[in-house]
Amino acid sequence: MPKVEVYTKMFCPYCVRAKRLLDEKGVSYEEIDITMGGPRRGEMIERANGRTTVPQIFIGETHVGGSDDLVALERRGKLDPLLAD
Template identity: 45%
Template sequence: MYTSAICGFCVAAKTFLKSQGLDWREVRIDLDVAERERMVALARRTSVPQIFVGDTHVGGYDDMMALHRKGGFLPLIQGAGA
């Protein structure tokens, strides 16, 4: 998950993932310009968070929650762990 220090949606995303008992790797784009450029190249978006499950781009917090409400997020996570 690509994040920055001052980002309410990043905090919300991490809180949700923690509530599901999930681990994640956080990449702070505010500390590393090269990582910011990589995120934009991969996600084609400049906002954070940008959430990936393996190579699958989920999107931002709202995208992740919409996918979760449809019942698709946890199966995606489980498939990535297989």
């Protein structure tokens, strides 16, 4: 299974939604909390091609996007194959 990284902030309902979906699927992920900004926030913005909202989700080298993007992949049946690579 590829490495899954989720950039989050405290009190973010979209972050909770994305993590819940990953938890329900039994996916291990690294949560990177950027609530206080710092260099990890800059890293996220660079990796996400300028996107500043959270969550930003990466599966392996693939930038999935945010919570809505993750849910859309699941609904289209494309999340499991991405996780299996």
